[in-house]
Amino acid sequence: xxxxxxxxxxKTYSGDIHILKGIDLEIEKGEFLILVGxxxxxxxxxxxMIAGLDSPTSGTIHIGERDVTHALPKDRDIAMVFQSYALxxxxxxxxxxxxxLEMRKVPKAEREKAVARVAKMLQIEHLxxxxxxxxxxxxxxxxxxxxxxxxDPALFLFDEPLSNLDAKLRVEMRAEIKxxxxxxxxxxxxxxxxxxxxxxxGDRIAVMQGxxxxxxGTPDDIYARPATVFVAExxxxxxxxxxxxxxxxxxxxxxxxxxxxxxxxxxxxxxxxKVIYGLRPEKISFAASGLAGEITMLxxxxxxxxxxxxxxxxxxxxxxxxxxxxQVGDTVHxxxxxxxxxxxxxxxxxxxxx
Amino acid sequence: MKNVHRFIIFGLLGVFALFFLLPxxxxxxxxxxxxxxxxxxxxLALPAALDFTAWAKAWSSACTGTDCNGLQPYFWNSMxxxxxxxxVSTTLGALxxxxxxxxxxxxxxxxxxxxxxGVFMPLQVVLLPMSQILxxxxxxxxxxxxxxxxxxxxxASTTLFFRNYYIGxxxxxxxxxxxxxxxxxxxxxxxxxxxxxxxxVVTLIWQFTNIWNDFLFGVVFSGADSKPITVGLxxxxxxxxxxxxxxxxxxxxxxAALPTLLVYVVAGKYFVRGLTAGAVKG
Numbered sequence: 028x029x030x031x032x033x034x035x036x037x038k039t040y041s042g043d044i045h046i047l048k049g050i051d052l053e054i055e056k057g058e059f060l061i062l063v064g065x066x067x068x069x070x071x072x073x074x075x076m077i078a079g080l081d082s083p084t085s086g087t088i089h090i091g092e093r094d095v096t097h098a099l100p101k102d103r104d105i106a107m108v109f110q111s112y113a114l115x116x117x118x119x120x121x122x123x124x125x126x127x128l129e130m131r132k133v134p135k136a137e138r139e140k141a142v143a144r145v146a147k148m149l150q151i152e153h154l155x156x157x158x159x160x161x162x163x164x165x166x167x168x169x170x171x172x173x174x175x176x177x178x179d180p181a182l183f184l185f186d187e188p189l190s191n192l193d194a195k196l197r198v199e200m201r202a203e204i205k206x207x208x209x210x211x212x213x214x215x216x217x218x219x220x221x222x223x224x225x226x227x228x229g230d231r232i233a234v235m236q237g238x239x240x241x242x243x244g245t246p247d248d249i250y251a252r253p254a255t256v257f258v259a260e261x262x263x264x265x266x267x268x269x270x271x272x273x274x275x276x277x278x279x280x281x282x283x284x285x286x287x288x289x290x291x292x293x294x295x296x297x298x299x300x301k302v303i304y305g306l307r308p309e310k311i312s313f314a315a316s317g318l319a320g321e322i323t324m325l326x327x328x329x330x331x332x333x334x335x336x337x338x339x340x341x342x343x344x345x346x347x348x349x350x351x352x353x354q355v356g357d358t359v360h361x362x363x364x365x366x367x368x369x370x371x372x373x374x375x376x377x378x379x380x381x
Numbered sequence: 382m383k384n385v386h387r388f389i390i391f392g393l394l395g396v397f398a399l400f401f402l403l404p405x406x407x408x409x410x411x412x413x414x415x416x417x418x419x420x421x422x423x424x425l426a427l428p429a430a431l432d433f434t435a436w437a438k439a440w441s442s443a444c445t446g447t448d449c450n451g452l453q454p455y456f457w458n459s460m461x462x463x464x465x466x467x468x469v470s471t472t473l474g475a476l477x478x479x480x481x482x483x484x485x486x487x488x489x490x491x492x493x494x495x496x497x498x499g500v501f502m503p504l505q506v507v508l509l510p511m512s513q514i515l516x517x518x519x520x521x522x523x524x525x526x527x528x529x530x531x532x533x534x535x536x537a538s539t540t541l542f543f544r545n546y547y548i549g550x551x552x553x554x555x556x557x558x559x560x561x562x563x564x565x566x567x568x569x570x571x572x573x574x575x576x577x578x579x580x581x582v583v584t585l586i587w588q589f590t591n592i593w594n595d596f597l598f599g600v601v602f603s604g605a606d607s608k609p610i611t612v613g614l615x616x617x618x619x620x621x622x623x624x625x626x627x628x629x630x631x632x633x634x635x636x637a638a639l640p641t642l643l644v645y646v647v648a649g650k651y652f653v654r655g656l657t658a659g660a661v662k663g
Contacts, residue, residue: 080556101562113553117575126571130562174561 030056030214031077031182036086038072038238046072047083048238054231057212061229063219064261068235071186074218078184079103090182101130106175107184110191112167114159114174121146121155124173131178145173148207165196172207185217189224201227222262226250234258252369256376259305259369265333268311268343270304271373279304279370281340284318289365295380301373308333308346310367313353317362322355336361412436412631419627435628439636443629445616452633454606455613459593459640462524462609466531467588473532474539474584475577479569481540482547483555493544499537504597507534515602522604530602531592539584546580547573582651590641610637 032053038046047069054060062070075081077088079100087096095103106127114123124145125138133141146152149169159167168188175183188204189197205228208215219225225232226246233243234257242254253259259267272281274296278288286304296302320338327333332351336343336359345361353359370379411419412435413428441451481493511530512521520526550573558568574581599609608616614637618630 078556078560080559100556100559105560107557107560109553109557111551111553113551113557115554115558115572117572126558126563127561130567174557 029053032089034087036083039084046238050240052233056214059208059215059230061217061225061232063225064235069238070218070235074184074186078107104181105184106178106180108171108175108188110187112171114170116159119156119158120170124177127178141177145177149173164192168200183213183215187219254378256303256371265308265344268306270341272304274298274300274302284340287365288368292370292380303371303373305369308344311345311361311363313359314362317360319360322353322357408631412628412635414628436632439629439633443617444620452613452636455608455610458607459610462527463592466528466592470532470535470539470588471584473536475543477540478543478547479573481544496537496540508601524607526602530598535588542580542584582648586644586648589644593641
């Protein structure tokens with residue numbers, strides 16, 4: 028049994044509003060689980076249930092061997108970092124960090140030792156006497172993490188901890204969270220709506236939408252073999268190109284143009300079936316021959332350039348390294364390997380073959 | 382041009398302030414004059430000498446009805462009443478506000494809207510049922526009866542104050558404290574209460590002023606030896622003797638008003654600050 032297992036958890040409000048529709052997740056000790064999805068997908072509700080701030084309508088939650096489905100938050104051996112940090116404004120940083128230990132009747136000497144240890148780890152030793160109101164966003168974030176770290180919990184919960192920071196600080200803190208996890212190896216559940224955070228931090232990612240886990244797997248899995256159209260579009264930027272078409276001999280016909288597919292795709296979907304043909308922008312390159320199209324827009328980001336191309340099969344975004352010599356209005360030919368093709372059912376939007 | 386405007390504005394404000402302060406001034410100077418000087422008729426003139434005999438008489442020897450002990454016993458009655466009444470109504474209001482915002486339960490919003498009725502209810506409505514109930518529980522004609530009435534009647538507004546203030550406190554603070562292992566009362570005492578200073582001051586002043594100045598309940602629910610100062614002042618000013626002692630009446634009124642005045646002077650700036658803080662956040 029894993030460090031955290033969530034079994035068939037459902038949440039229903041007033042009889043017919045289903046927030047969570049049967050969630051099953053399990054992670055091992057020391058793993059970093061990401062719950063990612065758009066607003067309203069139920070990821071925060073699920074986190075609240077793991078924390079004990081909300082309770083499921085049905086299903087169970089186990090931390091280690093223990094069923095904690097209806098246990099009080101304080102009896103779960105968890106610590107949480109909130110989106111707003113939720114530092115106690117009336118206490119200074121040291122008191123904030125020590126509060127959880129104080130409530131658990133840890134002797135004063137040990138509390139001071141814990142505060143010193145955590146402060147050193149997070150480099151906030153010079154801030155210990157300050158009140159939260161006198162701290163910057165990044166410092167508050169660190170203190171919030173320190174408060175969670177002080178207790179050395181069995182489970183660490185993060186609720187969108189970086190969304191209140193500016194872009195530069197967010198990248199810094201993201202790296203710090205990753206380092207911290209590598210050092211402490213505490214089992215962690217992290218909620219975010221940011222796919223980059225999900226990919227960079229997670230050992231395992233659960234992509235959620237509409238109260239359902241769309242896919243649960245490693246970042247590699249999720250990126251290389253997205254289980255549904257939603258996952259494929261949600262992870263990766265720019266988003267995966269999606270073309271609707273019909274299976275024909277040797278490929279998929281999109282608006283009269285035949286796009287090649289892999290042999291396994293052809294085996295999985297009979298001719299005439301409505302499908303969605305997916306291609307990641309970085310898997311497409313310019314070539315001497317191939318699908319012809321006209322460049323409609325160039326978006327240089329520095330290291331890369333995103334090129335929008337209008338083809339007979341539809342609009343495609345191509346992600347190319349470095350600078351692109353071609354201009355808007357130029358005609359280019361696009362080519363890709365059939366290995367790079369993702370095929371989804373047109374109706375269920377589920378992955379087909381490969 | 383700008384200076385002329387300024388002059389007009391400040392001049393007008395000064396005139397209004399003087400007009401507003403005039404009764405207070407008249408009370409003060411009259412209380413310091415002796416009767417012959419008052420009969421002289423110059424209402425606005427400063428007293429010839431500082432004479433505190435009227436104050437002393439109002440405090441300890443003026444007659445209200447048949448006993449002549451001044452306002453002193455009433456003053457202490459009011460003190461004995463107001464301290465527990467303010468403390469209990471404020472504490473309960475804070476707890477109510479805390480529960481209604483941070484520990485919501487099914488129907489808590491409905492309960493709150495019912496409590497709001499208490500804020501708008503005319504006081505006269507409760508007189509008869511309240512006196513009946515006080516009789517049943519054996520508290521009629523006593524200071525404890527008055528305290529009970531003031532606590533009950535104050536609860537609606539104190540709850541409203543605290544509820545509107547606490548709704549601005551982030552829920553995540555409470556959740557974080559719960560995860561840290563603190564319970565209902567521990568969170569209240571260690572986290573919520575230390576953040577409540579502005580609204581606490583507002584409520585204390587509000588309750589102190591209301592209860593101290595209350596006449597209706599004081600006159601209806603008190604017994605012979607539990608009358609508050611407002612009733613004492615009324616009796617003192619209405620006791621007819623051969624001469625109307627204006628200086629004693631004025632001194633007595635000043636004594637009756639002094640505690641609320643003092644509370645405003647000491648805590649007034651927190652009052653305004655607390656009211657606006659509550660308004661912005663609520």
